[in-house]
Amino acid sequence: MTFAAFLVIFGMYSSQVLEAKEPVCSKFAYEEQLLEKMIRTEIKVETMGNEIKKTEENVISTLVEIKRAVSDFTDMFADMKGNITDETLKRSDEMKRREESFKKLFEETRTNLTSDMEAKKEELTQLRGKLERPPIAFHAHHVADLLLDITDEIIIFTKSLINEGIGYDTSTGIFTAPVGGLFQFSVHTCAYYAKFAYIGLVLGGQVIAADSNYDKDYYTCSTVGAIIRVKSGEKVWVKSTSSSSNRRLFQDSYRMNTFSGVLVNN
Template identity: 65%
Template sequence: MLADMRGNITDEMLKRGDEITWREDIKNKSFKTLFEEKRINLTSDIEAEKEKLTQLQGKLKQPQIAFYAHHLKDILLDTKDEILIFEKTFTNEGTGYNTSTGLFMAPVGGLYQFVVHTCTENNEYVYLGLVMEGSVIAAHAQYGDKNHSCNSFGAIIRVRSGEKVWVKSTSSANRRLAHNSSSRMNTFSGVLVKSDI
């Protein structure tokens, strides 16, 4: 009888052991399945975030647009609305400034800063305007009393891609600007401060 009891206990223990092993197998399989699902989801989320970051990096790349033009084609400004054509450039990043027409055409839209620096001869005067798409956005009057006079003016404005900015004479009563020399230079410059891209 003791042998039978031992046999029954042993059989019961084996059954329980098999059941425990079976339950552990199920738990392990469930855990592995759950772990694999979580790993796949996490990997997918990481890839999606990487793609978002890549797109943001592309948007954050600021195009380099800047020009610095000098040497006026004509210093006699006796016609109203005459465009000042600066024939040479030290800088023309983005090739927005045209030395043949005197016009800057924005390669990309954004916030730009423009500066005009001019010098007059003795007893000469000029009236100038910084123009965007036909509208004067900054004006300037300059008189070179007994000595040469140099002054600057400018503006910070939002310009759309393809829009044009230039400098013009705003009066037919203008006389003339000074010749470029080692001590004075007529210049027109612009730089993209922040793009709309």
């Protein structure tokens, strides 16, 4: 072997040794790096997916809880609403009952008050009428015809000392009540001696008081009267209840025949 050949072989060997010692880049290094990156990315994606899944599960769980809570609240609200509605209806019914009771009580009270007011009004009207009415009273005397020879003949007292209310008529001897009320009447008559006098006080054709008078030797007098309620327009008079030629009245300056009446209360 020549020296030149040796140098060539030594050079080649040295070159191979140097090449063996230096790092050699694989032609798949980029792909490997890309694959490694992809793997890392997949791991991250998987991790994120797991986290997203957990989050989704938590969200779903939370939504379920919220839904349950909403459902419970809805049921509770429905119950409360039902209770409130029932309570409201009860209160409304109670209010209506109270209102009807109040209306009924009010109407009864108003009716009673109206009735009482009408009664008081009527009473006041009557009192006003009583106050406005003039007093009713009369006193008449002097009998023109002293003979009592006709049965039921009206004894006419022709002179009046007082005639408040203009109830007594001196031409007929009849008193006509201008108003209704409680009256007191009095009749005073004197009989001729040895003659009889039968006298009756008459209201509406009925004798309500009677008297008789007789003495053989003296002129005698007597009085009869009555307190009686008389209606407005009713008539009162004095008459002879028994007649004959032996019936006769007497009067002079010492003895007077009188007929009087007064309204006591109306």
